[in-house]
Amino acid sequence: xxxxxxxxxxxxxxxxxxxxxxxxxxxxxxxxxxxxxxxxxxxxxxxxxxxxxxxxxxxxxxxxxxxxxxxxxxxxxxxxxxxxxxxxxxxxxxxxxxxxxxxxxxxxxxxxxxxxxxxxxxxxxxxxxxxxxxxxxxxxxxxxxxxxxxxxxxxxxxxxxxxxxxxxxxxxxxxxxxxxxxxxxxxxxxxxxxxxxxxxxxxxxxxxxxxxxxxxxxxxxxxxxxxxxxxxxxxxxxxxxxxxxxxxxxxxxxxxxxxxxxxxxxxxxxxxxxxxxxxxxxxxxxxxxxxxxxxxxxxxxxxxxxxxxxxxxxxxxxxxxxxxxxxxxxxxxxxxxxxxxxx
Amino acid sequence: xxxxxxxxxxxxxxxxxxxxxxxxxxxxxxxxxxxxxxxxxxxxxxxxxxxxxxxxxxxxxxxxxxxxxxxxxxxxxxxxxxxxxxxxxxxxxxxxxxxxxxxxxxxxxxxxxxxxxxxxxxxxxxxxxxxxxxxxxxxxxxxxxxxxxxxxxxxxxxxxxxxxxxxxxxxxxxxxxxxxxxxxxxxxxxxxxxxxxxxxxxxxxxxxxxxxxxxxxxxxxxxxxxxxxxxxxxxxxxxxxxx
Numbered sequence: 001x002x003x004x005x006x007x008x009x010x011x012x013x014x015x016x017x018x019x020x021x022x023x024x025x026x027x028x029x030x031x032x033x034x035x036x037x038x039x040x041x042x043x044x045x046x047x048x049x050x051x052x053x054x055x056x057x058x059x060x061x062x063x064x065x066x067x068x069x070x071x072x073x074x075x076x077x078x079x080x081x082x083x084x085x086x087x088x089x090x091x092x093x094x095x096x097x098x099x100x101x102x103x104x105x106x107x108x109x110x111x112x113x114x115x116x117x118x119x120x121x122x123x124x125x126x127x128x129x130x131x132x133x134x135x136x137x138x139x140x141x142x143x144x145x146x147x148x149x150x151x152x153x154x155x156x157x158x159x160x161x162x163x164x165x166x167x168x169x170x171x172x173x174x175x176x177x178x179x180x181x182x183x184x185x186x187x188x189x190x191x192x193x194x195x196x197x198x199x200x201x202x203x204x205x206x207x208x209x210x211x212x213x214x215x216x217x218x219x220x221x222x223x224x225x226x227x228x229x230x231x232x233x234x235x236x237x238x239x240x241x242x243x244x245x246x247x248x249x250x251x252x253x254x255x256x257x258x259x260x261x262x263x264x265x266x267x268x269x270x271x272x273x274x275x276x277x278x279x280x281x282x283x284x285x286x287x288x289x290x291x292x293x294x295x296x297x298x299x300x301x302x303x304x305x306x307x308x309x310x311x312x313x314x315x316x317x318x319x320x321x322x323x324x325x326x327x328x329x330x331x332x333x334x335x336x337x338x339x340x341x342x343x
Numbered sequence: 344x345x346x347x348x349x350x351x352x353x354x355x356x357x358x359x360x361x362x363x364x365x366x367x368x369x370x371x372x373x374x375x376x377x378x379x380x381x382x383x384x385x386x387x388x389x390x391x392x393x394x395x396x397x398x399x400x401x402x403x404x405x406x407x408x409x410x411x412x413x414x415x416x417x418x419x420x421x422x423x424x425x426x427x428x429x430x431x432x433x434x435x436x437x438x439x440x441x442x443x444x445x446x447x448x449x450x451x452x453x454x455x456x457x458x459x460x461x462x463x464x465x466x467x468x469x470x471x472x473x474x475x476x477x478x479x480x481x482x483x484x485x486x487x488x489x490x491x492x493x494x495x496x497x498x499x500x501x502x503x504x505x506x507x508x509x510x511x512x513x514x515x516x517x518x519x520x521x522x523x524x525x526x527x528x529x530x531x532x533x534x535x536x537x538x539x540x541x542x543x544x545x546x547x548x549x550x551x552x553x554x555x556x557x558x559x560x561x562x563x564x565x566x567x568x569x570x571x572x573x574x575x576x577x578x579x580x581x582x583x584x585x586x
Contacts, residue, residue, distance in 0.1 A: 039582035060428035327384040
């Protein structure tokens with residue numbers, strides 16, 4: 001019987017403390033996620049110092065639970081993996097510190113993983129990946145189009161110039177009186193309303209694959225404030241539907257444009273906003289027409305948000321390449337994937 | 344008993360390996376060339392190697408648990424609790440101010456350890472050696488205005504030794520308020536030394552719940568302080584949930 005490859009993976013880049021055990025890069029033996037959403041709801045968004053404090057109180061318990069649920073011992077592990085960026089530095093440091101100690105104390109190699117690579121490799125738990133492939137990464141911190149030419153070979157071909165898509169959802173959510181994080185509720189409201197406001201689709205007609213959401217956010221806020229001043233009440237569901245239509249139009253159009261330039265068999269939709277029903281519907285419909293042979297992979301809800309299982313899947317690729325870090329590994333909050341021109 | 348003591352509460356970093364009361368190896372770095380995150384574990388590795396020990400040989404991990412720089416505290420505490428938890432060893436948290444005070448070993452006077460907490464505030468703790476060699480808490484660690492802590496000490500009316508790297512830079516204010524009652528540690532003794540921390544941790548009780556162990560920040564975050572002005576802390580959903 002072939003020996004099992006077991007990776008203990010850590011993720012703590014924002015407001016989830018997560019530890020997972022992954023077998024052979026494709027099977028989740030455990031994926032413990034401690035979310036701090038109830039804490040940050042108090043402040044209307046993630047407060048970095050509060051997030052860091054929660055991570056310290058959770059980290060070893062998450063390790064215990066992940067090891068126990070996977071029914072493995074430290075002796076059986078092959079390697080330790082950790083998100084070292086991008087993310088909040090104080091949050092990242094907890095996962096990085098704990099992962100380094102486990103690797104040293106239990107004589108295991110340490111694999112540094114880029115958080116965005118993790119989001120993309122969450123798709124590996126749905127089915128085997130076929131290269132080259134294209135990924136649309138959309139979350140509270142990221143909106144990127146990424147090509148993956150071979151295992152672990154990434155190149156950013158499109159990026160947001162300002163706000164991330166998920167960030168725009170949270171900001172307009174606040175205007176609608178929705179508590180953080182707003183994405184799920186805006187999505188639900190959008191399905192009850194109509195696109196009547198015709199908000200701007202920034203950069204939609206431009207030739208590049210980049211995004212911009214700050215103009216849309218401002219147009220939304222101005223529309224609401226202007227109505228407030230006139231004493232008018234706007235239909236919140238229509239507002240949500242109009243906002244979501246603008247976001248998903250641009251995401252869909254740019255993804256189609258990317259597929260025209262980079263022929264692939266698989267499109268991965270990754271990150272927290274991948275759970276958005278409106279995006280899924282529009283993207284699936286557009287692809288069915290324009291690229292019926294492209295397979296769209298949207299990981300299940302639990303794997304689109306931040307979690308350590310996806311870090312373990314990405315680490316499996318890095319392990320095969322022998323990409324290791326030593327005890328000096330530090331958090332890199334501004335870490336990014338390579339730009340297409342650099343790749 | 345073999346123990347590893349570590350302190351990254353402030354700018355200086357100190358790590359020591361001890362066997363009972365005997366110091367086997369120690370490193371103190373006071374010129375911060377790298378982040379604590381980059382240099383703490385490599386230092387632990389080299390000190391263990393120099394002591395002929397592996398991590399698994401350590402019976403007890405002693406950490407300076409605060410107060411201090413929030414990020415620094417978290418790095419040492421996360422390191423210590425991850426070692427202790429995954430190797431099934433003991434964990435002891437010691438006040439970072441008590442560890443500083445313990446650097447003044449040969450005095451029977453009141454020792455006050457200070458850390459700059461910015462905007463005129465300090466973290467302060469008052470300690471005194473007993474005849475049987477224990478370090479007794481006289482003023483519990485607290486976060487307050489420097490002028491306020493000096494007023495409390497003035498009220499005691501006794502000779503006081505100030506220690507900690509920040510205390511030396513506050514000398515002028517301290518002398519102004521306390522005059523000849525104030526003494527100062529020399530700059531070398533004023534540095535945190537993990538061997539002193541380890542000596543305190545050797546005789547302290549290990550923590551019962553390693554998972555729940557967190558730094559002693561002695562201060563809420565600004566966001567929480569502001570929120571509490573208009574909200575009640577009771578009856579809420581758990582702030583962190585396993586999902």
